[in-house]
Amino acid sequence: MRRCKVLFLLLAALLALAGCGTSYPADPEGTLDRVRGGTLRVGASPNRDWVRLPSGSGGAARVEGKEAELVQQFAERLGADIEWVTGTEQVLADELKHGGLDLVIGGLDDKTPWSTHAGLTRPYTESRDSRGSLHRHVMLVPLGENAFLLELDRFLLESGQA
Amino acid sequence: MIRTNSTQTVRFGHTELPPEQQEALRKARKYEWITIAFLAASTALVYAVLGNSQAMKAAWVEDLLSFLPPLSFLLAARVIRKRPSEDHPYGYHRAVGIAHVVAAVALTVMGAYLIVDSAIGLLSAEHPTIGGFNFFGQTIWLGWLMITAMVLTAGPPIWLGRVKMKLAEKLHDKVLYADADMNKADWMTAAAAAVGVAGIGLGWWWADYAAAILISGSILHDGIRNTRGAVSALMDKRAMTYDDDAPHPLARRLDAYLRGLPWTREARSRIRDEGHVFHVESFVVPAAGSMPSLEQLEQAREACIAMDWKVQDMVIVPVAELPSEFLPGPTTGGER
Secondary structure (H helix, E strand, C coil): CCHHHHHHHHHHHHHHHHCCCCCCCCCCCHHHHHCCCEEEEEECCEEEECCCCCCCCCCCCCCEEHHHHHHHHHHHHHEEEEEEEEHHHHHHHHHCCCCCEEEEEECEEEECHHHHEEEECCEEEECCCCCCCCCEEEEEEEEECCHHHHHHHHHHHHHHHH | CCCCCCCCCCCCCCCCCCCCHHHHHHHHHHHCCCCHHHHHHHHHHEEEEEECCHHHHHHHHHHHHCCHHCCCCHHHHCCCCCCCCCCCCCCCCCCCCCHHHHHHHHHHHHHHHHHHHHHHHHHHCCCCCCCCEEEEEEEEEEHHHHHHHHHHHHHHHHHHHHHHHHHHHCCHHHHHHHHHHHHHHHHHHHHHHHHHHHHHHHHCCCHHHHHHHHHHHHHHHHHHHHHHHHHHCCCCCEEECCCCCCCCCCCHHHHHHHHHCEEEEEEEEEEECCCCCCEEEEEEHHHHCCCCCCHHHHHHHHHHHCCCEEEEEEEEEECCCCCCCCCCCCCCCCCC
């Protein structure tokens, strides 16, 4: 029964801490705090309508597409500037895993193999491909940055309802 | 033997159970079904909110494994009703022991697997990711749901464990005992998982793995303890009380009775626990070297069987001298 009390006290203490804390859940690496009013580093991998790189735009200065627009709105909400990085999914996922990016988009769905490298948002929209199979679309965030993820999930849900 | 006028007599092999044990068995089956129903609901609930938490995964696996003891109890309770047959002259009681071993090995293997899995997660510093979920148009952190699920599933097993513990004593059933014991400790799993998830919320990613290692450690501990108990029971360890705490007092009572008979000088027994019932071999040295009559032997045997419903098979062997090679140690009762 001793262990009982200790565990429940610990749980109560944690929940109390959560109550007073400014941000719960919190980011182990502080992504949300850093991005807010700072720079959002976004990896973009071109994929049909979701992410397009206009030809002749010269480098990675401009990214278009549905997801690129969503990310722009999200950055505005956080008062952040966007630093675009383009590349293949592999390169971007690897960069995200090692802390070089805050967000990766590329028309990915919830079956993405990169779930070992990154956290997935809630599927925020659905689409059907030419073979008729359903895709539930997600974006990738750094593993365990739960405050940042929750903020993005909230934004995506709200923008989906609008 | 007491005969009840109920519709159907409940038996363990050829032993008819006394009314108290019949009632306990009926209740035990009822509570094991309740346990299974509860587990079905709780595994479904926990699975729905599993997310990426290692501690939740460990708690879920423990829930899944908790199906094994009640299922093996219910299965064994069926099999051991069979009477001894030509091919199985000792009856089918060992079904209980086999069910116990299978459940215990499953616990051990899963506990070990989860410890390794959690340790790898901890060492590779893979931060558990828990996002939001849609709650009637509001996005709420999924961690809250996990903690709620854990708090909801923590309570009922404590109550189930207490009830089943009493029945296990009445029925002398070690599978039921092991099950009740695990149920009673189950709330610690739930609390540890809740603490782990609450820790993730504070940004302590390692709290999740620490909780998971704690939970898998408790699964492994249960597994090893049960495997040890079940295997030594199958190896004909001397009869112990239902919680393996002390040698069963029946041994002493049997010997005292036999020794007290006017025609005996010395008596000692060896007893094996077949699951619920005991098989007893008693060696008696007749007084003054004269053989007892068949009638005396038969009377003694029946008196011993009537002493406790657990005495099922009883063999009395008149001997010139107690065979020490069959009866190691000073006394049957294991008095220390």
